[in-house]
Amino acid sequence: MTEAVLRHGDIAVATLRKPEAIADLASQYSSDRLLVVTLDVSKEEDVISAFTQAREAFGRIDVVFNDAGYTVWAEIEATPSDVARAMFEVNFWGAANVSREAIRHFREVNTPQGGVLLQVNSAGGYQGMAVSGYYCASKFALQGLTETLAAEVDPEWNIKVVSIDPGAFRTNCIAAAVMIPPHPAYSKPDSPSVKRRSLVQDPNLVLRGDVNKAAEVIYKVAGLDNPPVHLPLGHGAVEIAKKKVASLLADVEKYASWSDETEAD
Template identity: 35%
Template structure:
């Protein structure tokens, strides 16, 4: 049976997966704090006692603390925090402007870091004793495997996964604070329109360019039709959160049929390389090679 009345704080709710998550929670009778850089984009949500709509820029630490404080003031606690806000910088790594690269990392890594730190404090010190809370990071299959042209996106997502898994191991079990990293593949959202394509470097902007081949492949309508539904992904996430007493949260949750073969292929290459270089690896523990 679903546990009613959880308080959800979700970033990046203007569209896509964030919109689906808060809509799913609201429809199930839960209370939600929906955030966006432009709160006018949250008009799809009804006004009422179970809904709080807030402006949030995850690149500004003051904006993060103010929005979480407003959420606690409204509902008295927060049970679930979902770090979902994001976009992608795509292009040739040599030519991406430093300012664009830094903003990508600020948005996809440092923003969720500050939200997570503040959320843990609320779960431990403000929520009823030992009630704890659940922290969900919306990462990507791109936080586990890489593709050409998204070096700073991948760097941010890999960093977020490492940060989350390390921070989770610091938790006192008595606090009852849970973490989960969600790694979707392609989702039918407006995320594609939120990709910032940098100025191309002439050395890479060629017919044989791996990035150009990837962009052509991803642009195929037939490929986009294989992407996951944001509503279905939101439902899987919601069900995982509310059913924790029966089935503990996974450390990482893949979403989308393509994610499993992509990760399996990457792990297979790593295993083959590990075996190929095993002798040299073991020699390092015996002194110089």
């Protein structure tokens, strides 16, 4: 995403826990085009400091791309609580820290007011998936936070909030994931857990999603006057969203009349 912004001639503030990861890229651009800032989103003071540094360098921030996160692969029963909580500190609370400061900055620092908050969520925020229950839970939570932000911001502030919900793209996400040994109760060869573990650990797995092309789509979304609150990205995410909507609607219609029995006389 940083490379896409720079390719388009814009200014980028790249935030990372380990800035040396983009040392090669940083060496290609002057400080008036690319500012690299150390940031751990789970530390609120780091988030405030990063926004302050960006403001001092460039005066305003137009777009925040909120994408820190990682995956834990394990059945819910197999996931230690401390491992799940640590992931939530990044995937949800870290994203919340950045979101709050972004909205404040767009409203109180930018002149004129306005900005775009792009939340990198997941198709896993639409539908729970075997062996990634706590990851999906963190993304469901981020969906709720994002929808609420979109509903709360005053239209006069000119702030847009978008949930980018990708499907499967070729990244290092799987390789960087925390892998927990399987729970013995889910070890049947034909179980959803075993099938999904086999899929994600298949060395020959080829994912169709191209992150460079996705970055260009996201860049385009940031420039829309009226962007969507939800953007399923990739055909896999689109199909998951359609199936979730169809399944939810079917349940609602099937049992809608049951609510007739709950009305007060």
